[in-house]
Amino acid sequence: xxxxxxxxxxxxxxxxxxxxxxxxxxxxxxxxxxxxxxxxxxxxxxxxxxxxxxxxxxxxxxxxxxxxxxxxxxxxxxxxxxxxxxxxxxxxxxxxxxxxxxxxxxxxxxxxxxxxxxxxxxxxxxxxxx
Numbered sequence: 001x002x003x004x005x006x007x008x009x010x011x012x013x014x015x016x017x018x019x020x021x022x023x024x025x026x027x028x029x030x031x032x033x034x035x036x037x038x039x040x041x042x043x044x045x046x047x048x049x050x051x052x053x054x055x056x057x058x059x060x061x062x063x064x065x066x067x068x069x070x071x072x073x074x075x076x077x078x079x080x081x082x083x084x085x086x087x088x089x090x091x092x093x094x095x096x097x098x099x100x101x102x103x104x105x106x107x108x109x110x111x112x113x114x115x116x117x118x119x120x121x122x123x124x125x126x127x128x129x130x
Contacts, residue, residue: 007078062125069118076111083107 083103090096 007082065121069114069121072114073111073118076107076114079103080107080111 083100086103087097087100090100
């Protein structure tokens, strides 16, 4: 029980530190653009440049994606450590070893998926649209 409390406290501390740091970075140069559409309903007056330069597409969505992927990678590493600890403390009990192996397998799969997703997002966001 104490181990879970320590992990929970650590994760919450990391989340609050990263959120505060990210907010301080993104607040410096954030300028809200005017609403897209200008009081015209369905699609009237929407220009591609307005959409590309809007706050949502230039700041918010990249921030959310980056934050979610870093969180997924961090959680996968934490689960990997927990799985290793479970395996070391199994002491020859085959049921505990099997459980620990499953935890390690799922943690490695999650880590590979998170790193792959991060790479794909980095490649897609670096493409310049004309």
